[in-house]
Amino acid sequence: MAFYVIDPRTRADGTIRYKCSVRVKKKGKIVYSDHRTFTKQAQAEAWGKKETFNLESNGIPDPLKSVLLHELIGKYIEDPNVHIGRTKLYVLNMxxxxxIGKMNAFDIKSHHIVEHCKNRINSGTGPSTVSHDVSYLKWCLKMAKASYGYALSELPIIEAYDLLHSQNLIGKSARRSRxxxxxxxxxxxxxLQERSNQRMAHIPYVxxxxxxxxxxxxxxxxxxITWDDVDEQQKAVTVRNRKDPRKKAGNHMLVPLLGGAWEILQKQTRNDARVFPFNERSVTAGFQxxxxxxxxxxxxxHDLRREGASRLFEKGYTIDEVAQVTGHxxxxxxxxxxxxxxPKRLHDKDV
Structure with a gap:
């Protein structure tokens, strides 16, 4: 038997949301459950009636043909075989x-993608940030069948691209030169040295x-970087899982340490498996x-990375030599x- 219940909930700001839960019970046990939250009770009731009618008419949906997007995302996040970086994890949780995370992933169409992007833009989010939403959502839908058997497709994203670009809902981030x-x-x-001296958990910020x-x-x-990654003979380190848009994991590179970087590494204490055994967020937060x-x-x-590449160019290194260091x-x-x-290098040659 299919039925629905509506549970009014008061948020911290005093507004009321109406959670409508639709369930199917057989022999005293809940065998199916779904829910949505609405701003108006009438909307919650309308959805509850529609869903219970569908369940009574069509039965419980095939579990491989029905999955809420947030449930699918949860599978990726919890999957030990899926490598998810910090940025992607943040976007996926958002x-x-x-x-859109409350929707059945099979019901997501191109207009839902557009609506999500418009809501993000209206909230003050920039087009380049919204692009991450679309990119990772496309990845979720594209990989769902091979990963978990859900016959989903990235087609809704592809169909939405032209409109998203034409209305400037997504776009590339401005190239930095700072x-x-x-x-x-x-x-x-x-x-940074003063901050290092003041903190009990000493971080060598400088x-x-x-x-x-x-x-x-x-x-x-x-x-x-671990001490096992250090190559004493070549004065280099192996950088593991280096960021590469074409390869998410296993992209290891042997990187030479130049211009004093080797000396800085060598003077670090060896009381941990890592050379710099600190949380990257703590380091960034201290810098900020x-x-x-x-x-x-x-x-x-991150501008320090560009600064380093610029210094190498200024010392006369070629582009391919700099790429060996930066990993581009x-x-x-x-x-x-x-x-x-x-910018004037060609004019100089013309003299």
Whole structure:
């Protein structure tokens, strides 16, 4: 027997939401359950009546033909064989908590994608950030059949792309060219050293800052290096699972440590399996706090990676040599850094 119940809930801001739960009971046991939350009781009742009618008419849906998007996302997050980075995890959790996350993944159409993106834009989110939503949602739908047997498709995303682009609901992020000045670096080192001295859990912020610049590594990569990854003969380290849009895991690279990075690594204490045994978020948070206290504007920790690449170019390294350090598979990004450093190089050759 199919039935529904409505449970009014008062949120922290005082507004009321109506949770409608639809269930099927057989021999005293719940054999099927689904729920949605609405802003109006009439909407909740309408949905409850429609769903109970469908269940009475068509029976309980095939479990492989019905899965809420947030449930599908939960499977990915909990799957030990699925590698999910910090950004993707954040986006997936956000999608799971959104309105589209409450939908049956089989019911998601292109107009639902567009509606989700419009809601995100109206909330103040930028097109480049919304692009992450669409990209990871496409990944969820595309991989569902091979991963868990759900015959889903990324077609709704593909059908929505033209409209999303034409209405500027999604777009590429603006390419950054921010480099810290020598004065900013000096101020940061003073502030970071003071922070290191004040904290009980000592984090060598200055060493991490210098190492991040000289090695051109992401802070997550820096904090994952183990002493077993260190190659003493070649003065290099193996960077594991390096970010690559074409390969999510197992992308290991042997990276030479140049310009003093090797010396910084060697002076670290060896009381842990990792060279820099610190939480990357703590390192980034400390950097941001000092930066803000100093009034340094529009500088991100990731900009240190670009600073490192720029310094290598300034020392005369070629693009392919810099790519060996930075790990860029697509050298177009490095080419842009190089051309911004030397915009007049062709004119100089023409003299």
């Amino acid at each position: 999608l799971a908590d959104s309105d 480099r810290p000045t020598e004065n900013e670096i000096d101020k940061l080192k003073v502030g 060493d991490l800052l210098d190492f991040s610049i000289l090695s051109c590594m992401r802070i997550g990569e820096v904090c994952r 706090r000092v930066r803000n206290e100093l009034g340094i504007e529009d500088l991100r920790y 598979r697509n050298i177009n990004t490095l080419w842009q850094v190089y051309t911004e450093l030397y």
